Amino acid sequence: MSDKTQAIFTGDRCLSCTSCMANCPVMAAVKEYRGPKLVGPAHGRMHFSQEDVEDTLNYCSNCKSCDRACPSGVAVSTLNMLQRAEYYKKHEHLRSEDMLAHGERMAKLIRKLPFGATFSNLGMSIGKTLGVFSALGIAGERNMPAYASTSFKDGFPKIKQPSSSKKVVMFTGCYINDNEPQVGQAFVKVMNANGYEVLIDKQFNCCGSPLVVTGFLDEARQHADNNISRILDWKRQGIPVVTPCTSCSLMLKEEYHELFGEEQFHEAATNVYDAFEFLEILQERGEFNSNLKPLNQKLLYHVPCHLKSQAIGLPAQDILEEIGGVKVQTADAGCCGISGNYGFRKDKYEISMKIGAKLFERVKQTDFDKVISDCGTCRMQIHHGTDIKPCHPIEILAKAYQ
């Protein structure tokens, strides 16, 4: 497995066929970006051997459409992220990049203050009005995601769960923990309904995805080392790690290994599951609780890029369609454009909205009861682009267990 998936060894498989170019949403949106073929495998060969800056490297959003388009297994986007890390060894980060990469650090600081979340939400809306974010290099058009008054992990001990010998550890992800704890609560409810007790592990930190895309690779490595040792510890106890965040699951399962290439990263990854992937495995074993209350809802499903990359089919669609009266229609409108913190950068905001335009149009023109998407930043982007607030598919499933 090792050499097969570590990104740095995949560049030479490139045949220059241009499939990645034909599928890159950033290339379709702007003419500046030289594109995945040239920036990833082609320029990557030069970049790792000598200092040679590719000016348009920062246009890559790491949505991974190129990786999925590639017939030869080149980890194009990860090659770009590795080059970005090289670049920042000799160049300073922007303040905005530092902020956007360190959401977890910021949230921890705020939660130490009394009423910290309330005041910081207030501060963010004042900051937005006064143009402070814009001055820092963050897209002034966007609302920064508001903090929940109580984080998921802080509220977790109060959740009453039936104890069970069957356990999973939930990897919450930053966005669910700090901004949308209701997704975490829905996850617990669903797992409980399926006979599992949910544990959390406060020693987990951010998966590192925001760090990787902004070129803080050394820090991302520290996060990876810590998270991997925790996952291996749970693996030894026979307890799987499950996450409802698709970018976290992709990072833990695949990108750590692509970036850093250690065998134990792959070994740990075998103990990690995306939430609906795990539920579908239960279903295949005949252990899924199908005692579901009918909901009669038409759902429009935006499938996150980082879920498509996992090659697990669409387990959320299959499972939600077990609920009486639920019909899931996929949006099929490509990348939403936000790609983690990419769309929050002032100079990438317009690109991000241009990429998302097709999806916004689809959401506005389709008749449905609710939009669903497994990814937190995709949900933010859809909300921002359409004024329609989506939810996580696990929230729909939790309702069916009421």
Place this chain on the structure above:
Amino acid sequence: MKTSDVIVIGGGLAGLMAAAVAVGRGQKVTVLTYGSGSLPLASGAIDFINAKSPEAAIKDLPAHHPYKKIGTKALDSAAKFLIDIAAKANLPYNGKFGAQIPIVTAVGTLKYSALVPESMDASTLADKKKIFVVGITGLKDFYPKMIADNLKKIFPDKTFEVIQIDLNLLGGRDITCMDAAQLLTDNEQQLANELKALNATADDAIILPPILGIMGNFSRDVVKTQLRAEIFETTCLPPSPPGMRLQRAFMKFLQSSGVKFFENSKVVRGVVEGKKVTGVVVENVVREKIFPAKKVILATGGFYSGGIKMRDFDNPREPIFDLPVFFPEGAENWSNPQLFSDKPQGFALTGIFTNENLNPIDKDGKVLYDNLHVVGANLGGCDKIFERSAGGIAIASAYKAATI
């Protein structure tokens, strides 16, 4: 995981065609792809065979040739079906099996194909008096003067004028036809104005690189309605807008018909019970997942696309079902050093042999799996590039496999 009526492995022309035909017959279809398939790299034109009289040529083919297994009935039906799918996406195609429609290539020669996007159909070029060949400033790999010079050899009595127009596409990377087509989508007026300024009449033609949009014929319609002269798109190097338009037409049909389409899904082996395939196994980075199916169509693209691999020189293998692969015996028969001669390449015959239902067979002609069907470039026994039969074999075998 719910059982699919049909699983198609591969998302190239054959895979998309098979999925479209199957879902059109009311079946539950899942497509598993690894890589975005051949169409973004293809001209969008479909050839059945390079011959003056295609029907006679197919009749004369040896018994092991894929067309002999597919049968001639599927050729007409497949052509009609493809034209219909494209039309649904406002991508009009001309032609039928047996047609010989000229296309202007990117080097200014004429190539004859059976099914041609209307935007490339240069049938009326011979009737024109003056031909404008339009280059776009900054567009790479497109040389209007070379095109005009070469066309002049074919049409010595016509007047040619080479025009260079600047659509302000520069200011970033080198521009490919795909870039220009994307930039011109919903932004066609400047091009229309520049072409209007040529004052070309109904007796004239304008030849352009294939930059008239990336979806259907929408951009072309905007420009065409403002001109008296006919406009013709040429072929180009990849990424190829005409191929992308056809891919998008298929995708639009598959998505609106409820086909499940999973990218990045590398099928590593089949699940089999005796002579039945009951599902396929997809390997992702950490685990495997079984996709159960009642029928499987193998459209993995043959020798050029990983559908057939050859790690050891004389041992080609089909990696998913380990099907027997035919290849010519003796290294001396593998290659013809005269690349552009009138003889095929030996190695290109490599592929899987089937019965008339396109089920894979072994050396003795025994069927290995009766609900597995092999289509497109996986089929062995002919040099599809030499014959110019790749597109025709792809759509006709896919059509047949999906209708059995």
